[in-house]
Amino acid sequence: MSSTPPPGWYRDPSYPLTERWWDGAAWTDHRRQPEVPVPPMVPSRPPDGGGSRRAKAVALITAGAVLVAAIVVGALVLGREGGGAAQAKSTPPVVSSTTTSSPATSSASEDSRVVVDDLNGITFPVLQGWARPQNIAEKDVVLTTPGTYDCPGDAGFCRHGRVISRTATADAGTTPEALAKGDITDAANAEYDRDTIGNRPFGGITSHRSVKSGPVAVAGRVGYFVRWRVTTAKGPGGYVQSLAFPSGVGSGAPVLVRFAFDAGPDGPPLADMDRITEGIRPVGDAATGGGVGSSIGTGR
The missing domain is CATH 3.40.1000.10 (Mog1/PsbP, alpha/beta/alpha sandwich)
Structure with missing residues (x-):
């Protein structure tokens, strides 16, 4: 007897940044790209004595978040196989066998x-x-x-x-x-x-x-x-x-x-x-x- 997870989208063990369809018995060639989180907007502050320094720091943090998101998107595109959909998301299913x-x-x-x-x-x-x-x-x-x-x-x-x-x-x-x-x-x-x-x-x-x-x-x-x-x-x-x-x-x-x-x-x-x-x-x-x-x- 074997116990297998139900069919669904799971994180692809070969490409952790993508999702792959598990049909209940084996991995398939169907993949998709998960949604990439958008960095939160930082409200602007009125200029004051230390405002310019704070604005520069916020700008650097926002730019860094955008750069990380761009890298994730690039990795997802590179992870495509033969024109198929991209992969990745939740942990892969574990199959136990007796x-x-x-x-x-x-x-x-x-x-x-x-x-x-x-x-x-x-x-x-x-x-x-x-x-x-x-x-x-x-x-x-x-x-x-x-x-x-x-x-x-x-x-x-x-x-x-x-x-x-x-x-x-x-x-x-x-x-x-x-x-x-x-x-x-x-x-x-x-x-x-x-x-x-x-x-x-x-x-x-x-x-x-x-x-x-x-x-x-x-x-x-x-x-x-x-x-x-x-x-x-x-x-x-x-x-x-x-x-x-x-x-x-x-x-x-x-x-x-x-x-x-x-x-x-x-x-x-x-x-x-x-x-x-x-x-x-x-x-x-x-x-x-x-x-x-x-x-x-x-x-x-």
Whole structure:
């Protein structure tokens, strides 16, 4: 269960001088410029023995207030993104989660070409058409397609592609194949059937079919993946993949990576699932060869 703040305008954590719309589940690309307070007018005083000195002091204070207001307005203009409205205002919402899964603590690497999942000790390649997650409530998200669009079902904002990395909770001896096969239904439902607050952004899943599955080497370890094509009541549907493999850090707990790509011309290329899988590397091993991420099975 998750507790999220209600939809509304909040201070943008990336640009504190602007406001950004929180849709109840994630930050959107909608921003606006808050009103800039106007400095109060100072009543004039009749000239007297010390009046000229007081008038000069008042003039300096008023000029300083106007200068500060001008700087704030300038910062708001510079904070615009791609012609969108400016951002900023009240404190950003805090999202608390009581989920039993271990969230992946994703952080941006100094290398702009990868995103680091510190908890699971792996990196993900940032392919063309993809970006690091920004202003997203879910901690497990490691890659998204830029921008959002209005969901075709219940009101909300959707993304054309997402990649999620998390530590799996499984009994000792559970194989990557069993993990992937057991996770694919939950992965499909979470992305295309019903979201965390009970809405149906795509009207729900009406059917699915298995597209491909099989063993694969990920970060030098043997894993397994299952890929489905899901059909939804509204919109073009999409592709969902569950990928499981042993972690190379800590206790060696297995890692589950979920892929969700919208189908249709606006969705990312399906081949990006394979490219991202092939590009997963252990942390600190930026150029590992020898079959890391390459297929070790024909799949089906």
